[in-house]
Amino acid sequence: MTDTKIKALKPKTNRYRISDTGGLLLEVMISGAKIWRYRYQLHGVRQPTLTIGSYPEISLAQARKQRDEWASLVAMGESPKRAVQAARTEKLNTVRAFAEAWQADQLPGKSESYTRTIKRIMSKDVYPVLGGTPLGEVKPADVLELCERIKSRGSPKMALLTRNVLKRMYDFAVAKQMAENNPAAALVARFIATEESRTRVLTPKEIGEVLRGIYGSDIRQALKLALHLLVITMVRKSELTEARWDEFDLDAGIWDIPAERMKKxxxxxVYLSRQAVEMLNELRAYAGHSAYLFPSPRGIEDKPISKSTLNQAVRALSLDVQHFVLHDFRRTASTHLHEMGHPSDAIEKALAHKINGIKGVYNRAQYADQRKMILQAWADFVQVQVDGGRVTPLFRSA
Known part of the structure; x- marks a missing residue:
């Protein structure tokens, strides 16, 4: 076999193989792809062929070298297949390496929001702490310490979700015989957090203090507006930070968030209040020609700010309001709107929560008038707290 002969091989209606020597084969697929295989017998019994790789990515010389290495193992009565599996296991030895392989195997076909959540958990929390640790050396105490670290920043639900993700990953590792035990399974979920772990609701006074602190800081005006919009639109953080201008009809006061960016x-x-429309008009000047409301100031690629930008902006402020995270704004809105007497179903729809039963059947116009009224009432309520005796407004008209 020579490179000239290999290049001359053409696909046929059925795939076919040609032999080199010592068990090395080249299989020509119907598509025209050419795959190196190794055929061998162990203890007198023919074994399934092993794949070496594709030609020309694997050259003839490289394929012969691999054949010789495997033939040496066979001559000593050892299985080259087991050697391949051992090498793969060694390559996937660390938590990060195995997690990436697990995601490649398990995430295809999953929803975009689920995929995004898994990757965020891994990159933000798991890899920095456990990424370089050998997969089999992670103990329950290590997982607990990681969860406690996440809880310490005010995110108990994320801590619980991280434990659950690691449990699923280690279930996969145990099934693949890559790990003997599941360290995350040893942690009782309720000891980490429950679905109702956070109950923090900002008082009207605290709402004003937070937003006045934001506007009085030296962070970029676009981020100040982002945080204010996060409060009065009642959306989740990523739904706002990744928003695109083509989702908005400012004349109609409507923001349509596509399904792939929503949690469910x-x-x-979102029915935009007057205040929200004014802020969005101001934001256009800061966004420039970007497709995003909040373009990243780094690099030349047009992409939105990172998911952590708003958290970092708030943490950098010296606020007197303690023990709150940005997601508490949604609970705060729900609590005060219920206290004002607004309909619960309309509030839940404004928060994009699922309503069970026949009332929960999705309809874009459902509770439209009530939701418009709710979001305007909430924006007005927030503005009263923010103004707090101030004469000048805290946002500028376009």
């Missing part, structure tokens, strides 16, 4: 994979309509 259902499109969501």
């Amino acid at each position: 994979d259902q499109p969501h309509r």
Whole structure:
């Protein structure tokens, strides 16, 4: 076999193989792809062929070298297949390496929001702490310490979700015989957090203090507006930071968030208050020609700010309001709107929460008038707290 002969091989209606020597084969696929295989017998019994790789990525010389290495193992009565599996296991030895392989195997076909959440958990929390640790050396205490670290920043639900993700990953590792035990399974979920772990609701006074602190800081005006919009639109952080201008109809006062950016994979309509429209008009000047409301100031690629930008901006402030995270704004809005007497179903729809039963059947116009009234009432309520005796408004008209 020579390179000239290999290049001359053409695909046929059925795949076929040609032999080199010593068990080395080249299989020509119907598509025209050419795959190196190794055929061998062990203890007199023919074994399934092993794949070496594709030609020309694997050259003839490289394929012969691999054949010789495997033939040496066979001559000593050892299985080259087991050697391949051992090498793969060694390559996937660390938590990070195995997690990436697990995601490649398990995430295809999953929803975009689920995929995004898994990757965020790994990159933000798991890799920095456990990424370089050998997969089999992670102990329950290590997982607990990681969860406690996440809880310490005010995110108990994320801590619980991280434990659950690691449990699923280690279930996979145990099934693949890559690990003997599941360290995350040893942690009782309720000891980490429950679904109702956070109950923090900002008082009206605290709402004013937070936003006045934001506007009085030296962070970029676009981020100040982002945080104010996060409060009065009642959306989740990523739904705002990744927003695109083509989702908005400012004349109609409507923001349509596509399903792929929503937690429940259902499109969501936000009815914009007067204040929100004014802030969005101001934001256009800061966004420039970007497709995003909040373009990243780094690099030349047009992409939105990172998911952590708003958290970092708030943490950098010297606020007197303690023990709150940005997601508490949604609970705060819900609590005060219920206290004002607004309909619960309309509030839940405004928060993009699922309503069970026949009332929960998705309809874009459902509770539209009530939701418009709710979001305007909430924006007005927030503005009263923010103004707090101030004469000048805290946002500028376009």
